[in-house]
Amino acid sequence: MMVLHPPDEEAPLELDASIVLAPLGLYLLGALSGVVFPSLTRVPYGFALAGSLSAIAAGLWALANGPVRLDLPSVAPYAALNFRLDALSAYFLLIIGVLASAVSVYSFGYADARHYGGRAVGTAYCAFVGAMAGLVLADGVFSFLVFWELMSLASFVLVVHEHKEAEVRRAGFIYLAMTHAGAGFLVAGFMLLAGASGSLLFDGFRTAAGDLSPLLRDGAFLLFLVGFSAKAGVIPLHVWLPRAHPAAPSHVSALMSGVMIKTAIYGLIRVSTEFLAPMPAWWGWVILALGAVSAVLGVIYALMDHDLKRLLAYCSVENIGVILLGVGASMVLSANGARGAAVLALSAALFHTLNHALFKGLLFLGAGAVHRATGTRDMEKLGGLIHAMPWTAATFLVGSAAISAIPPFNGFASEWMTLQALLQVVAGGDGPPAIAAGAVATAALALTGGLAAFCFIKAFGVTFLGVARSAAAEHVREAPAAMTAAMAGLALACAVLGLFPTLAVQTTGAIAAAALAPTFLAATEVITAAPVSSYVPTGMLAAVAAFAVLALLVVRLIFGPVRERVSAPWVCGVLLEPRMQYSASALAKPVRIIFQGLLRPYRISERRHTHGAYFVTEVHYEGGLRPVYEAYLYRPVVSSLVRLASRVRRVQSGSLRLYLSYIFATLVVVLLLTR
Amino acid sequence: MTPGDLLLFALQLPLVVLLAPALNGAIKAWKAFWQNRQGPGLLQPWWDIAKYLARESVVSEHASWVYRWAPAVYLGALLTAACLAPTLAIFSPLGRYGDAIAVVGLLALARFALALAALDTASNFGGMGTSRELMFAALVEPALLLGVFAVAAPLGTTNLEALAAGTPVDMAHVLAFGCLFIVAIAETGRIPVDNPDTHLELTMAHEGMILEYSGRPLGLLLLGGHVKQLVMLSLLAAFFLPWGSARDLTAPALALGLVAYVLKVTVLAAALGLTESLNAKLRVFKVPELLGTASVLGFLAVVAGVTGGAH
Numbered sequence: 001m002m003v004l005h006p007p008d009e010e011a012p013l014e015l016d017a018s019i020v021l022a023p024l025g026l027y028l029l030g031a032l033s034g035v036v037f038p039s040l041t042r043v044p045y046g047f048a049l050a051g052s053l054s055a056i057a058a059g060l061w062a063l064a065n066g067p068v069r070l071d072l073p074s075v076a077p078y079a080a081l082n083f084r085l086d087a088l089s090a091y092f093l094l095i096i097g098v099l100a101s102a103v104s105v106y107s108f109g110y111a112d113a114r115h116y117g118g119r120a121v122g123t124a125y126c127a128f129v130g131a132m133a134g135l136v137l138a139d140g141v142f143s144f145l146v147f148w149e150l151m152s153l154a155s156f157v158l159v160v161h162e163h164k165e166a167e168v169r170r171a172g173f174i175y176l177a178m179t180h181a182g183a184g185f186l187v188a189g190f191m192l193l194a195g196a197s198g199s200l201l202f203d204g205f206r207t208a209a210g211d212l213s214p215l216l217r218d219g220a221f222l223l224f225l226v227g228f229s230a231k232a233g234v235i236p237l238h239v240w241l242p243r244a245h246p247a248a249p250s251h252v253s254a255l256m257s258g259v260m261i262k263t264a265i266y267g268l269i270r271v272s273t274e275f276l277a278p279m280p281a282w283w284g285w286v287i288l289a290l291g292a293v294s295a296v297l298g299v300i301y302a303l304m305d306h307d308l309k310r311l312l313a314y315c316s317v318e319n320i321g322v323i324l325l326g327v328g329a330s331m332v333l334s335a336n337g338a339r340g341a342a343v344l345a346l347s348a349a350l351f352h353t354l355n356h357a358l359f360k361g362l363l364f365l366g367a368g369a370v371h372r373a374t375g376t377r378d379m380e381k382l383g384g385l386i387h388a389m390p391w392t393a394a395t396f397l398v399g400s401a402a403i404s405a406i407p408p409f410n411g412f413a414s415e416w417m418t419l420q421a422l423l424q425v426v427a428g429g430d431g432p433p434a435i436a437a438g439a440v441a442t443a444a445l446a447l448t449g450g451l452a453a454f455c456f457i458k459a460f461g462v463t464f465l466g467v468a469r470s471a472a473a474e475h476v477r478e479a480p481a482a483m484t485a486a487m488a489g490l491a492l493a494c495a496v497l498g499l500f501p502t503l504a505v506q507t508t509g510a511i512a513a514a515a516l517a518p519t520f521l522a523a524t525e526v527i528t529a530a531p532v533s534s535y536v537p538t539g540m541l542a543a544v545a546a547f548a549v550l551a552l553l554v555v556r557l558i559f560g561p562v563r564e565r566v567s568a569p570w571v572c573g574v575l576l577e578p579r580m581q582y583s584a585s586a587l588a589k590p591v592r593i594i595f596q597g598l599l600r601p602y603r604i605s606e607r608r609h610t611h612g613a614y615f616v617t618e619v620h621y622e623g624g625l626r627p628v629y630e631a632y633l634y635r636p637v638v639s640s641l642v643r644l645a646s647r648v649r650r651v652q653s654g655s656l657r658l659y660l661s662y663i664f665a666t667l668v669v670v671l672l673l674t675r
Numbered sequence: 676m677t678p679g680d681l682l683l684f685a686l687q688l689p690l691v692v693l694l695a696p697a698l699n700g701a702i703k704a705w706k707a708f709w710q711n712r713q714g715p716g717l718l719q720p721w722w723d724i725a726k727y728l729a730r731e732s733v734v735s736e737h738a739s740w741v742y743r744w745a746p747a748v749y750l751g752a753l754l755t756a757a758c759l760a761p762t763l764a765i766f767s768p769l770g771r772y773g774d775a776i777a778v779v780g781l782l783a784l785a786r787f788a789l790a791l792a793a794l795d796t797a798s799n800f801g802g803m804g805t806s807r808e809l810m811f812a813a814l815v816e817p818a819l820l821l822g823v824f825a826v827a828a829p830l831g832t833t834n835l836e837a838l839a840a841g842t843p844v845d846m847a848h849v850l851a852f853g854c855l856f857i858v859a860i861a862e863t864g865r866i867p868v869d870n871p872d873t874h875l876e877l878t879m880a881h882e883g884m885i886l887e888y889s890g891r892p893l894g895l896l897l898l899g900g901h902v903k904q905l906v907m908l909s910l911l912a913a914f915f916l917p918w919g920s921a922r923d924l925t926a927p928a929l930a931l932g933l934v935a936y937v938l939k940v941t942v943l944a945a946a947l948g949l950t951e952s953l954n955a956k957l958r959v960f961k962v963p964e965l966l967g968t969a970s971v972l973g974f975l976a977v978v979a980g981v982t983g984g985a986h
Contacts, residue, residue, distance in 0.1 A: 450813030539772030548751030582802020
């Protein structure tokens, strides 16, 4: 028996209701404007910008003034749209708002009539952003799933925008299949909870949280974990991500990697800390293992890839892994009773979620600017863009440093916190297996950091430094002002959050404390507990800058002013040719050799000869990787699915009368069962 | 900053800047002794740096501002790391601004700047050096953090003062020392990982990255490299040989700390030089095995440290 809960005492004020509705309404208007006025290609982005700014305002307001709720009148039983804007929702709404604002500004320059100007793009873009905003506000199963599906479908439309290419269609199909398989697991998980709590509203789940049997909680957790992992791109459920993200237009890729996959992190935190608490330690270990595998494999595949956008997509898999390391550590720590450290860990995960949205959004926008200017995403054809595209290069450099966890940028701050959390997992480990597992997670995070730095030195160095490797990269122009302004804004945000992490950590700490231990001390107190492990980014930056300037000044004072002569680089006495430079593949090759057992590289080269074996006219070379998960996981699953489907086909005779009798038989069975 | 910090600052900064090149000269002299030849004097690295600082620099026509700023960032990051690491006292002038993980971050910042600069010249040597150095660096990172965690986890903090005040007399510290000593070899670019004395393209990693530099920027990079070496040795000394370090800012304690520090880093540098003299350089693709060994040592040290501390 299910009951719809009447709205309780937190009855909405006028202001509260409009705070929730304003962003959603503006996104809806934007989507409609794209349909009604298809020639005005920039109008949807204007609405999206307004909606995103109002989302930021709503998020800030809710963080300051506490939760707001809004229940729209339902049109049909169970089909009510329920919204609740609490601290966790507000934080994710802020992330969506900040990134979507920047991306919308960027789109004024990027999505002009020549590129991505079709009516579907603007409409789907607004629907996509609006669905993500609605998703984090949803407070019931119906509204959550409606926005979840809307988000998936709108992004699917954007992914297959260039559907004339077979590769894009295939990417879209895999994306659709994976995202719906994941949604199936979510529906199953919600149905388990609904059955146990007798409610379809999150409030019902919250009140019933303490009474669930451990078996049911474990079962629901696993269902949600699979469902959310498929959306987040956790290895091995990530196969859609490196295909779909590069296929989409770059402003959409930025949102997909920056925020869409984070909605799964939001869902995981919401469900596991609120509906399924208390969480046993083994959930945390499972998530730590998934996080470690995703982080390491994600970054290795990113390093191997020379398509700028696919590299960034694989790197999103890596960062989801880093976020999951924080989430998993918080579950392990809170199950072990180390609540302060657990708050620190979850706070680190939330902070990294924001940081990744900022720098990954920035990098995808940069990749879009490069693609727009050169017409290619293949790094082997790029090079030397820093001279013609100084703004894009400088902002891409900031994003690269931030994502490589280089101080003083924001990526280092959140990775520092995650490492501190893992230190507590190791230090508080009961028994050698737990300590060993914590140490392995630490090593995985460290290896990820090192390889990520390699990956982005490659990405920035090969794309922007050196000499152009093809004609495509020779005569390029800087991106329009709207695009560079958006990238500069995101780069500034990376620097500001890197220098003043407390701006975000205060909020994430409070959210984590509320989620894990409502009565527990605030996270800021945890971090300053003695003996202090400190990291003061402003102090670091000041010291590095002061020493650098001091060194230059002292040297100048003693040895006189700088004398510099510009000349061709030394390449053993011949003239430099662009192809003498190290290519992206060559740079990454040592790592490919080290991990060849895992990466399974292959190489096919054929030579065509004239006049015997000594005169080669043509060499055909092809190389690549054979991902292990596709050979050992997907191929067996897909082929058994196909076999099953061919068996099921026997009941599908094509005869209408037979189908009618199926329907009749089903009806009789249902009536008998529900009698 | 407190007056105490400033006093320590005034001692530590000149100390590391003056000591770092001299220590490198000492390693060279020590290696010359083992090779049975007359080596350069102790102060030769100083004269080399001064020579380069005075000279004109030749810059690749393809280089951008990344190449021109990288040496300053490199040196700045490493000097900051040198002022974070405990040297003559168990605390350091910048100790309240960063911990062991911050030192790891600063090393990464220095490497990041240098690697980009190496790619900026469009010379193939830069790419080759970058490729190898970054492969080593990625594999060093887990070993480095596990080694640090082995010392830090029993104490529950990565605060450098707490780590330097520990009593390193158990199995965990022996294992962690093995781990971090291999890390120090790799980070300082010494045999068996890399060869600091060669410009042969088949073997070089770090030297390949700085090959295109000349004149003043090269001088800054050389000084930075020496400082980096001293930072690694200072960390080893602080974690594993804390005896004699000053525990307060009185003159006798600081004097004793200074003598003890110079002695400790000299012994550690001698160990580096001896390793270099007694081993051949590994093939590039044998190096991952050595670094993997370091990670395994670090892993065992973490487990030994935390289980040992619990009893």
